[in-house]
């Protein structure tokens with residue numbers, strides 16, 4: 001497994017946090033798994049974590065476990081892998097500016113639910 005070396009200057013979690021407030025999104029929208037699946041490339045990378053959809057494209061080079069590891073989960077629901085590797089990581093905080101929406105089921109909304 002290729003890890004981002006700790007020596008790569010400018011890519012620590014602190015560097016990430018310093019930067020992340022610069023590009024927050026304002027509007028959060030409901031999204032289906034079908035939509036998440038379209039963003040499965042390193043340069044256009046979404047994933048789901050505990051029902052929330054994040055665009056992690058900018059975060060990938062900052063991932064302390066390396067790019068390859070986090071890329072295993074892009075375009076997918078990353079919750080199980082994430083919890084298996086590091087349940088203690090506060091992703092909600094780290095990725096708060098990467099939030100694009102929340103996952104909804106891939107089915108039409110029933111009349112009574114509208």
Ligand code: HEM
Pocket residue numbers: 013047049056063064065066069070072073078081082085086089090091094095
């Ligand atoms: C979804 C967003 C993710 C975030 C915000 C995130 C964040 C982090 C952080 C902060 C660390 C350092 C943890 C520590 O030192 O205690 C880490 C390490 C790591 N992450 Fe992630 N991660 C994410 C997704 C993933 C996924 C999907 C995988 C696996 C497929 C993964 C695999 C790893 C591995 C293997 C390490 C290294 C653990 C070690 O040093 O032994 N991460 N990640």
